[in-house]
Amino acid sequence: MSDLTRLAASELSALLRARDVSSVEVTQAHLDRIAAVDGDVHAYLHVSEAALSTAAAIDAARGDGAELGALAGVPVAIKDVLCTHDMPSTAGSRMLEGWVPPYDATPVARMRAAGLVPLGKTNMDEFAMGSSTEHSAYGPTRNPWDLDRIPGGSGGGSAAAVAAFEAPIALGSDTGGSIRQPGAVTGTVGVKPTYGGVSRYGAIALASSLDQVGPVTRTVLDAAMLHDIIGGHDPKDSTSLTDPWPSFEAAAREGALADSLRGVRIGVVKELDSPGFQAGVTQRFHEALELLTGAGAEIVEVSAPHFEYAVAAYYVILPAEASSNLAKFDSVRFGLRVTPPGGGTVEQVMSATREAGFGPEVKRRVILGTYALSAGYYDAYYGSAQQVRTLIQRDFATAFEQADVLVSPAAPTTAFRIGEKVDDPLAMYLNDVTTIPANLAGVPAMALPMGLAPEDSLPTGFQLMAPAREDARLYRIGATLERLLGERHGAILGSAPALV
């Protein structure tokens, strides 16, 4: 039953609950698909040897009449930035090659407790630094739509796995767009929750004030169901919010059924509707706005004048926090150790290890962060960037007085070619212009497919942003838009190349 891989997690859930299929069958179908296509796509760094036995255990529990969660028995892929006690967790780096953590990240632990079946670990830019997955130490992931193109980054592996039907759903992490931009360029759905909405415990840190774990799926409903499982307060993360959260699944189901968006104010961010974006992206974005208008929503133009400083602020704050977080790779407690010829002090061993274990982008950002935090430059760079962060938060606050959600294209272009920007860090950084503001302000944001660009027949993504703690609004409005877009374009991934 190879078409099991074509079903959404919500559909698999219904079949599993009705006992029309077993988790072993669903899991085997995905393992077969991985075996057939991952040689080309390279979405996975590690495929679990325990997937079938985990699935069998869920089937047995269901047979015994156990109370199981909504997605019990559904397979899931996990970005390699998340610690898993039974699989290597490398974050795409040679520094952690073969490292098996002694514990599970909280989102992973919650998925296991809910009966999901981990299929394996997905490829990513090293330590989540990048927008193309080309900075993985283990080679790039390829976009299932065109194997010569990037799948986005840093979570290109999770997005490609879901787009290529190698997993129905996956976990990602989003520091400046690493869930949403891969979603946009692979035709998948990605959500960055409100900062603090999902625990960061066990997520190998890039920039702690920006990182957020979230779902990578093919439907808005699946993202909501996965978010329900992984979210909520975790005492192991001191930045975890204690707020009670509504059911995101209920919000998505309500949105999918809504026949009108009357009374909903959609704010188009003027600064993110740029004439510099690819023409087909802009065209699909404006068509989506027309669909929203047609459903009764009110479109308002809002201005966020400081968003033009967001990329600059981000590339000060991120390297600064990363240079501090990556200091833990000292060749003592875990990971690689390289001893210089003839031996050396612990400091010389550490320097040789970091030279050998970090790739070029990681070195670039650690050095940049060290500069931004160094005496004499701290105020001009890091201090100013933190002030810009305040200005961007104020822009959001003003905009959300005029609109219930803010919208923009999720990425300025469709997928670019592998190798096109890898040697030009500044060009690569500008790819995150649409996604970074939400991270700086901590607000939730979603990317969902809005059709193929006419000029290259590659996926484009629509971004929705909501005020902090209003993630449910994304699922409600996102599900309505998804239905409207589906009526217009059909299922986006239905037209993706078969790969085999």
Add this chain to the structure above:
Amino acid sequence: MSEITSETVKHLAELARIALSEEEISTLTGQLGAIVDSVAKVSEVATPDVPATSHPIPLANVARADVPGTTLTTEQALAGAPESDGSRFVVSAILGEEQ
């Protein structure tokens, strides 16, 4: 223009404990110069009346009850170490010969 020279990069690499090659220092000097010039625009709008934000959603005094919980065993804690003697991490000499 930025003031990033190869000497700056060499110094930063020492602070960051990365033994960069000469070739890497040369490449990074040019790249960092361009990046620093580009991000310097943050100071354009950072007037003194704007407070800094270090954290997107402010939280204060997050604490837990001071009770012992389960921790990693020694074996678990050492399992990923490049070198250990069974109960401790093994490291190289902390001081060089001349010290």
